[in-house]
Amino acid sequence: MTQVLEARAGRITGEMEAVASAEGLTPEFIRAGVASGKIVIPKNKGRKITSLCGIGEGLRIKVNALIGTSSDRDLILDEEKKLAVAEAAGCDSVMDLSTGGDIDGMRRQTLARAGVPVGSVPIYQAAVNALEKRGAMVNMTDQDMFDAIEKQAAGGIDFMAIHCALNFDVIRRLQARGRVTDVVSRGGAFLTGWMLHNNRENPLYHQFDRLLEILKKYDVTLSLGDAIRPGSTADSLDGAQLQGLIVAGELVARAHAAGVQVMVEGPGHVPMHHVESTMLLQKRLCDGAPYFILGTLATDVAPGYDHITSAIGGAIAGAAGADFLCYVTPAEHLGLPTSDDVRDGVMAARIAAHAADLARGRRGAWEKDMKMARARVSGDAAAQAESSVDPRVWENHRPGGDGKCAVCGDGCAARIAAKYFGIT
């Protein structure tokens, strides 16, 4: 039985208990959320996870980090380090997006080392294998795609991004209106190319039930990949994107009916004034399924700083209802991130998620900030370090200057003010 079927049968699993305790909520709240599809707990049947992660309505906003090799950089030792860095920085889950070198070995390494849920995009491996074995990505067979999915599910992957919501309706919308940056999702691009070349409907859409069977067997959470996410602010909320979201909504209902946990992936590059509408549309069209968003990036013009453009968009999106933020690193649009980029990316996304939790009035979030505020007023550096999003920044901390007004001594006006307010 899958988590969602257990929940619907009224049973509270150990996973639900663990999530309830981490969130400070009742197990019944979590069970009801899983049963209704508003909460997912990604966990493969065959996997042990030390830090389970509940994602969805009423829960702390979670942060996902991306690691993985590419054809240009395929050292799995580097990626092992990035996983450790991402976990130390406080990510709630990680996705292995490898497309280069030993993809199977890389995935096994990630699954073995990660204490958090692990996601993947199986179409990458299927496409890369097709290129090697069949000479071209477009020669990939339906069987290749489903084999890759089954292999990765059997290996223990907890959630999979699969671009099922891409069909010819969506592509026709894209062709009819045109776009500045067309398709920027890698999986979406492979499938668009495959569909146009073979003149065949997307098997992941067309044979969606076959996919659901595999996912159900291993209790893998489906993350509906957004093949048509906007790659530039100019493309945000266009017909193609919305068509994709409508299709996703239909597939959410089918996954749910089949007893498979499902969330929906989304944007991309979105100007700030589109963010709230984007969240509302997703929640409405996808019946409250958890929303997993990339960024959102509030402008296109800041390569080298896209962790910052994403923190802006992610915070607003979180406040408007997004449940799960996929980090973006400073290397986005420019190359494969280093370990430092990974850490900066996780921190920026965590700040965005926390700012959104505060805006939503989440009690635990406000307690953290209040603790920090009090530590700051009393000048307690150790307590400030403890309350910080990244305590390590305090390690070599040396207060700049002698802001204590050494010239004045007790005659310092600020000290007089402090006494007045009862701060010593």
Added chain:
Amino acid sequence: MTLMEKARRGEITREMEEVALAEGVSLEFIQNGVAGGTVVIPRSTARARIKPTGIGSGLRTKVSASVGLYGGDASIPVEKLKIEAAAGAGTDAIMDLSVSGDIDSMRREALSMFTGPVGTLPLYQALAEAGEKYRSSAQMKVEELFSVMERQAADGVDFLALHCGTTMDIVERAKKDGRVDPLVSYGGSHLIGWMIYNQCENPLYTHYDRVLEIARKYDVTVSLADGMRPGCLADSLDGPQVQELVVLGELVRRAREAGVQVMVKGPGHVPLNHLKATVTLQKSLCGGAPYFVFGPVVTDIAAGYDHISAAIGGAVCSWAGAEFLCYVTAPEHLGLPSAEQVREGVIASRIAAHAGDLARGLPGAAQWDLELSKARKVLDWDRQIALSIDPERAACIKRDRSGDNSEGCAMCGKYCAMKVVAEYLGTARQTC
């Protein structure tokens, strides 16, 4: 005659022309904005020709970087490097917030090396000099404060930050209401201590006409600073903050009556869901005067990453109508920034400003994004980098994380989505 008076008489000055040209708006728009006080162009008549910068409604959101001598280790050459870094990163304005050392020389250096508007906070120097003279900043004489103000204005400072609205009434309210962090602003804290020690109302409030006289004489723009800016999320939009804003609104009106350009300084630490209300209140209470916001940071716990926290708050404020963002650097709450951190702070703030301009539909703002995205689509790396907000950083990361030979980038390697799709949609030729 001040710039504001000229604008009211229908005169269009060189400053207004240059601002109109830079912003791509009509001369009348600028003239009306300056006349009505919704646009300011901070520039002192005592200063040699500078690049006039318009701040206000309907204009591109501007960014200010703060530098200055602070504590025994500070040095003018180091602060000059920070000014260079800020200017190189594209800051629109500089504030010299020196609180110790040779403050006069530091200010003069800043005025001579930066081509845009320069602001100061005269209370700092007055406190420092009183500290030297009396061994107690609380002993500062009112006359000395005004003499420093005049000295700084005469040097050609373009805008003066002054805590004119921090009245005794508001200080008492902060105590009564149990503000979590009543001593946030350096100037505000000292001023409050001075008021308590001397049992005397804030002289910048009681002698506000004198402030305006000095401002008129050199046509300096007044930046009304807030002593009650929230220093933690829990204090945001509390009684003292809002009451001070009410007072500042009254002072805005008096400055305008005197023909003095005026803007209002604000937040601080503000939760995301308070930002729009904060900007709306300021606009309503201060008659549409330009809003100069510090950050705001949207959480208290992001020490070491406060430039990111501030970019979130700044972007939403700019979208909501704040026109001028004071940067926050990564080590805010930890220590003083290095030149590199100054540079990052300016870029983070510029990203916020631009995201805000894009969201509020400022004409022309979307064009930049469109051009860069088109270059991205055709994999034109030279153009992508040239159009980046920080081309030097973008080029460096591209080189380091991808190498020079890659057609796409190392993130996707040979599986670049742009390339794959272009092949089948026939939409764009890939070039390299």
